[in-house]
Amino acid sequence: MKLLAALTAASCLLTTAASASDLSNTNSDKSQYNLFNPTPRDLMRPMNSDEYDNVFDAHTLDAGHFQIEGSLIDYYHYSAHYDFTGEAYRFEEYEYSWEPRFRVGLLNNVDFEVRPTYEIRSENYNGAYFSPYAPYAFDSTRRISDFERIALGPKINLWGNDEGPTALAIHPYLSVSPRSGPLLGGADIPFGVFMPWGLYLKLDTEIYLTDNSHRTDYVGFDNSISLHKTVCSKAEVYWYLDSVVTSDESQSWYGSSGFGVIYNLTPDLQFFGGIGFGLDSAAFDYNPRFGIVFRL
Secondary structure (H helix, E strand, O other), X not given: OHHHXXXXXXXXXXXXXXXXXXXXXXXXXXXXOEOOEOOOHHHOOOOOOXXXXXXXXXXOOOOOOEEEEEEEEEEEXXXXXXXXXXXXXXXXXXXXXXXXXXEEEEEOOEEEXXXXXXXXXXXXXXEEEOOOOOOEEEEEEEEEEEEEEEEEEEEEEEEOOOXXXXXXXXXXXXXXXXXXXXXXXXXXXXXXXXXXXXXXXXXXXXXXXXXXXXXOEEEEEEEEXXXXXXXXXXXXXXXXXXXXXXXXXXXXXXXXXXXXXXXXXXXXXXXXXXXXXXXXXXXXXXXXXXXXXEEO
């Protein structure tokens, strides 16, 4: 984060501020371009990613181009303290998540994404059982590393991909577990609004069917929002808020919020970094992230 902030400050001293309208830079007819007839470089949209803040963007990747995006550091810390009759213990979990997105532009308004998820978790329980007959203390640690799931599906822009103050898209997807889990999925509906003063607002509504650690299916409803501010032609900053409601009784609501910075090293290479904080006991305590976006 300190390195990105320093790069941002240095770049902004050497460049002029960009307006939000620059993010939608061409109104040429690009419908003839596809996977086998790539969009020319001078007609391509500025690079965007769903990875900065995990809020889907309504703009798609240009036809015939490829993009890899993901966090090199994505660390979650969870902790909780329980105090029941005759028993008290503390739970602490560390989780490293690797979830790269591989995107390909199929048409001018359609791209396709494949996103595997690999997680490394360390869980620790320590406490005491205050039985008058056999009091004892315990300290237990469990470490898990595995591929959790693979999500795949298209993003289809409905309007505003190359011009206009707003953009809307839909992203249906399937989620497959390599560990013989069920075939589940959902859909995102992202909406973007270009605003004055270099501001860009992203709204994303997602409904999905998934399963918890007990292999019980449940429905989730995720609403997220992020606000991006163009600082200069090389950088922007962002803030996000995420709220999830589920039918899972063990975790019916949780939310998080955070902020970060995006630095454009070249038109096809970005670095981003940020930190998120949980808003309730069911969410993580904190989540520092640092990643890269590369387009071909």
